[in-house]
Amino acid sequence: MTGWWPRGLARRHVVERFASDTLRAAGAVLFASLIAGVVIAALGFSPVEAIRALLAGSLIGPAALTATLLKTGPLLLTGLAVALCFRCGVWNIGAEGQLYAGALLATLVATRWLVGAPAVLVLPCLILAGALGGALWAAIAGALRVMRGVNEVISTILLNFVAIQLVSLAVHGPLQESAGAYPQSDALAQAARLPELARIHLGIPIAVLLALAGSFLLFHTAAGFRMRAVGLSPVAARFAGIVPERQLLLTICLAGALAGLAGAFEVSGVTGRLFESLSPGYGYTAIAVALLARLHPLAVVPSAFFFGVLEAGGGAMQREAGVPAVATDLVKGIVILLSIGFAAGVGGVRRVGPVARAPTSLSGPQADGEVL
Amino acid sequence: MSAARAGAALPLIELTAIDKSFVPQRPVLRRVDFDVRPGEIHALLGENGAGKSTLMNILIGLVRANAGAIEISGRPVDLARFGPSAAARAGISMVHQHSTLVPAMSVEENLCFADPSGGLLFDRRRAASRLAELSQRYQLDVPPGARVEDLSVGQRQRAEILRALDRGARLLILDEPTAALTPGETAALFPALRRLRASGRGVVFISHKLDEVEALADRVTVLRRGAVSGTLAAGELDARELGRLMLGRDLSALERPSASGGERSSPLMRLRGLSAAGLGGGCGLHDVDLAVHRGEIVGVAGIDGNGQRELEEVLAGVRRMDSGSLEVDGKPVRPHVRTLRSLGVSHLSGDRERAGLIPGFSLTENWILKASHSDERFFSHGLLRAATASEATRVAIAHFDITPADAAADVATLSGGNAQKLAVARELSGEPRLLVAVNPTRGLDVGSTRFVHEQLLALRARAAAVLLISTELDEVLLLADRCVALSRGRVHAIPADADRAAIGAIMLGGQGA
Ligand SMILES: Nc1ncnc2c1ncn2[C@@H]1O[C@H](COP(=O)(O)OP(=O)(O)OP(=O)(O)O)[C@@H](O)[C@H]1O
Ligand SMILES: [Mg+2]
Numbered sequence: 019m020t021g022w023w024p025r026g027l028a029r030r031h032v033v034e035r036f037a038s039d040t041l042r043a044a045g046a047v048l049f050a051s052l053i054a055g056v057v058i059a060a061l062g063f064s065p066v067e068a069i070r071a072l073l074a075g076s077l078i079g080p081a082a083l084t085a086t087l088l089k090t091g092p093l094l095l096t097g098l099a100v101a102l103c104f105r106c107g108v109w110n111i112g113a114e115g116q117l118y119a120g121a122l123l124a125t126l127v128a129t130r131w132l133v134g135a136p137a138v139l140v141l142p143c144l145i146l147a148g149a150l151g152g153a154l155w156a157a158i159a160g161a162l163r164v165m166r167g168v169n170e171v172i173s174t175i176l177l178n179f180v181a182i183q184l185v186s187l188a189v190h191g192p193l194q195e196s197a198g199a200y201p202q203s204d205a206l207a208q209a210a211r212l213p214e215l216a217r218i219h220l221g222i223p224i225a226v227l228l229a230l231a232g233s234f235l236l237f238h239t240a241a242g243f244r245m246r247a248v249g250l251s252p253v254a255a256r257f258a259g260i261v262p263e264r265q266l267l268l269t270i271c272l273a274g275a276l277a278g279l280a281g282a283f284e285v286s287g288v289t290g291r292l293f294e295s296l297s298p299g300y301g302y303t304a305i306a307v308a309l310l311a312r313l314h315p316l317a318v319v320p321s322a323f324f325f326g327v328l329e330a331g332g333g334a335m336q337r338e339a340g341v342p343a344v345a346t347d348l349v350k351g352i353v354i355l356l357s358i359g360f361a362a363g364v365g366g367v368r369r370v371g372p373v374a375r376a377p378t379s380l381s382g383p384q385a386d387g388e389v390l
Numbered sequence: 391m392s393a394a395r396a397g398a399a400l401p402l403i404e405l406t407a408i409d410k411s412f413v414p415q416r417p418v419l420r421r422v423d424f425d426v427r428p429g430e431i432h433a434l435l436g437e438n439g440a441g442k443s444t445l446m447n448i449l450i451g452l453v454r455a456n457a458g459a460i461e462i463s464g465r466p467v468d469l470a471r472f473g474p475s476a477a478a479r480a481g482i483s484m485v486h487q488h489s490t491l492v493p494a495m496s497v498e499e500n501l502c503f504a505d506p507s508g509g510l511l512f513d514r515r516r517a518a519s520r521l522a523e524l525s526q527r528y529q530l531d532v533p534p535g536a537r538v539e540d541l542s543v544g545q546r547q548r549a550e551i552l553r554a555l556d557r558g559a560r561l562l563i564l565d566e567p568t569a570a571l572t573p574g575e576t577a578a579l580f581p582a583l584r585r586l587r588a589s590g591r592g593v594v595f596i597s598h599k600l601d602e603v604e605a606l607a608d609r610v611t612v613l614r615r616g617a618v619s620g621t622l623a624a625g626e627l628d629a630r631e632l633g634r635l636m637l638g639r640d641l642s643a644l645e646r647p648s649a650s651g652g653e654r655s656s657p658l659m660r661l662r663g664l665s666a667a668g669l670g671g672g673c674g675l676h677d678v679d680l681a682v683h684r685g686e687i688v689g690v691a692g693i694d695g696n697g698q699r700e701l702e703e704v705l706a707g708v709r710r711m712d713s714g715s716l717e718v719d720g721k722p723v724r725p726h727v728r729t730l731r732s733l734g735v736s737h738l739s740g741d742r743e744r745a746g747l748i749p750g751f752s753l754t755e756n757w758i759l760k761a762s763h764s765d766e767r768f769f770s771h772g773l774l775r776a777a778t779a780s781e782a783t784r785v786a787i788a789h790f791d792i793t794p795a796d797a798a799a800d801v802a803t804l805s806g807g808n809a810q811k812l813a814v815a816r817e818l819s820g821e822p823r824l825l826v827a828v829n830p831t832r833g834l835d836v837g838s839t840r841f842v843h844e845q846l847l848a849l850r851a852r853a854a855a856v857l858l859i860s861t862e863l864d865e866v867l868l869l870a871d872r873c874v875a876l877s878r879g880r881v882h883a884i885p886a887d888a889d890r891a892a893i894g895a896i897m898l899g900g901q902g903a
Contacts, residue, residue, distance in 0.1 A: 238776075240762050240769040247759060250750040256708050257737070257745045258760040259727035 039312050046356035054349045058341055068341045075334020076327040084217050088288055090326030091222040092300040095280035097307030097318045098232050099273035104313050106269040107249035112159060112174025113277040114301025115181035116152035120278020121285045122185050123151030125203050125292040128210035137209040144210055145282055152278015153271040155181060160270040164263045186294050202293035212287040219287030232315035245269055277301060306354045400464040401425040402561045402592040408458035410444060418444050420617045426561060426592040431583060433595045433603040435636055436613035437835045438807025439793045442596050443487055446563050450484050451477040481560030485567050487806045488743050489546045493539035497521060497532050497549045501556060524552045529578035540669050543741050544570040544694030544861060563594040568602060569833050572693045572861050580606055598835045600629040612636055637837050646847060656720055657681035658855045659824050664714035666700050673879040675700050680881060687856040689870030692897050694861045697879040702859060705826045706737040728763055738817040740828030746813045749802035754783040756801050757816055786815040806833040814842050824855045843869060
């Protein structure tokens with residue numbers, strides 16, 4: 019097997035598509051950087067200096083590279099979560115909340131339930147708790163959509179705020195450190211910390227493996243085939259014996275698990291504690307990550323890395339060149355717009371399109387009143 | 391240029407030496423010349439995939455030609471700038487082969503938006519009264535207030551035609567407008583088109599039904615594999631001649647092998663007292679009794695919108711029955727997609743773009759669409775067997791002569807007829823015991839229609855049952871061993887000796903035997 023593409027299904031087309039997609043993505047990135055450069059210059063800063071600072075803070079030297087990779091990990095997992103959902107026609111904007119929910123449950127396990135347990139017990143439990151927390155959180159939005167027809171765009175956004183407040187509540191109350199000084203949890207015991215090599219924790223290679231798994235799922239399994247079918251045409255999928263509601267729930271839970279995993283990895287691999295601003299908005303940037311990757315799980319890896327560079331380098335740019343870090347947000351925003359715009363040319367939006375129609379199509383012909 | 395031609399007014403539009411290919415080395419149009427004069431109905435004929443829709447899309451600026459020239463009323467057009475809005479300004483409007491109405495909007499709303507005379511605000515009452523007036527004037531019945539996505543294929547088609555007629559275009563293009571209309575509706579449409587002609591407008595009419603072309607057209611252009619194979623004037627028209635130009639051969643009459651007979655005692659499928667709610671203000675189904683035996687084709691004739699879609703959805707397993715029962719092999723069955731499939735009931739959707747195929751999926755992915763839950767050929771242990779799937783698709787492509795012969799191509803890039811062939815091929819492939827076929831030849835050219843008819847008869851000869859739900863009365867009469875009419879959600883038997891007028895009366899009024 020030479021790749022994770024749908025072998026034989028579309029060999030030549032995949033190669034062509036891959037080339038054109040890569041070109042488009044690169045174009046979006048370049049163009050966005052160009053505009054950001056112009057804006058930086060207009061603000062009276064030197065774009066050359068800014069780019070130098072950005073690269074120095076993100077790519078040049080082991081410390082910078084490590085910082086970038088640590089940002090890439092959560093972006094990769096949440097980006098994957100968003101990409102899978104969009105493929106199935108579910109607008110999951112809630113990766114941020116799912117990340118927090120996962121972090122919360124993982125912290126609960128590590129600092130309250132399994133204190134003093136050996137790593138072989140604590141680590142798997144913590145990871146599972148992260149995935150479970152995210153999945154359960156996402157399931158709320160999924161269930162609301164399937165049972166009550168609540169648009170998941172709204173519910174997932176709102177659930178983000180709820181999850182963030184829930185974490186806030188926890189670290190001010192039941193989960194607050196024993197010292198009671200700051201609104202943060204106890205430090206995780208060494209046994210509950212992910213193994214790491216040169217500060218790169220185990221979660222990052224796991225995330226890359228999950229991207230491979232996600233690609234395999236989408237293009238090589240019956241389950242992924244059904245997800246894609248529902249994403250493109252819920253009505254035709256129903257006529258083919260696929261129950262769109264079930265696919266929707268399955269997908270959003272899977273996505274929640276991935277985002278929740280990102281939360282658990284942050285706590286256990288990076289910060290060692292849970293606190294309020296654990297994520298600098300990974301779950302939102304994830305949408306840009308997924309769109310730039312044109313919803314392909316494998317492409318999410320380089321896409322997440324690119325946004326990791328922005329995330330890590332933006333701070334350096336501010337410190338060293340004095341350029342406000344919002345300049346990197348500008349790049350993010352423009353990349354989103356351009357990825358959507360470029361997608362519009364070749365059916366990429368059609369790929370995302372059924373999402374907008376999904377609420378009505380799901381209420382179409384019902385399979386014997388069966389929902390699940 | 392002939393003398394007659396020179397004397398005529400300038401053509402409304404003239405395309406010269408148009409070349410188009412979407413994929414390199416696969417030309418779709420080759421040096422095509424085409425023009426429409428004021429006050430003429432110009433028919434465009436050709437096999438499935440000949441390039442008719444593509445040529446018309448170039449004419450209204452949706453698709454850009456690779457080479458060639460366009461002149462509107464004698465003035466050359468800058469090809470690079472010619473887009474849909476330029477075409478609209480030039481007074482060109484089109485009824486597309488596939489619905490272009492906004493699914494989530496009502497028919498009235500669809501009629502109003504992009505209407506230059508509409509003003510800024512949407513006036514519901516005015517829109518409703520205009521729709522009523524239009525339906526009345528053109529005798530095309532569209533349920534007011536219904537959302538487009540709840541409409542049947544035929545209703546959508548009618549709404550689309552009304553919208554185009556309403557725009558008062560100088561040049562009206564109709565891409566297979568009659569594919570989903572009943573003969574009665576078609577007959578009502580023709581005078582409207584003739585009135586347009588009389589008022590000096592131009593009409594392009596695409597159809598696979600040669601008798602319609604014969605009745606209507608002043609001139610006919612025939613496309614064959616992307617090149618013009620001839621342009622004929624009205625006097626020279628003759629259905630046989632046209633068929634020959636299109637196919638390059640003659641078609642013999644359909645042979646109807648005698649049924650395998652016997653076994654009439656127990657029906658393969660039986661519906662008893664079926665009632666189901668209607669869609670989008672539709673009539674629903676009331677107390678429907680229907681049986682199909684092995685080796686039998688039962689035709690359900692009727693005007694679309696009289697319960698066809700509800701009946702189809704119940705038999706496909708996606709619509710709930712309010713009351714009544716479905717029996718297969720004498721055993722009651724809860725209609726559910728996968729249950730029915732496992733019993734050998736196959737469903738050929740009448741709405742291929744929405745319910746039958748998935749645009750955006752390749753031919754192969756569409757081929758295996760309905761197998762994703764069965765652990766047999768294309769999926770095993772939850773994994774997709776891509777090589778087996780594309781091999782099976784390639785076999786079907788060859789057998790049904792589908793172009794492009796590329797299993798990896800996106801179904802959205804197929805011509806209407808080729809997409810239909812793929813859908814038909816898929817449903818026939820599993821050796822169904824019962825095929826529920828809804829308008830199986832919609833959009834197919836003469837040759838492919840013949841091929842599908844032969845396939846249905848072959849199925850019957852192999853002792854399978856076919857329930858043929860069709861708005862095409864000729865098709866029902868040609869193929870069915872026994873006919874019923876579906877009218878306002880009720881089934882009425884059609885006596886074997888009824889003539890067309892009697893059948894028409896049964897279909898409309900429902901008062902029959
Ligand atoms: N967007 C596209 N990309 C690639 N190929 C295309 C595209 N659109 C059309 N084609 C190809 O161009 C050819 C002509 O298609 P077209 O739709 O014009 O046929 P048609 O004459 O209208 O046929 P039908 O009677 O079946 O509607 C077909 O082989 C089709 O596959
Ligand atoms: Mg066509």
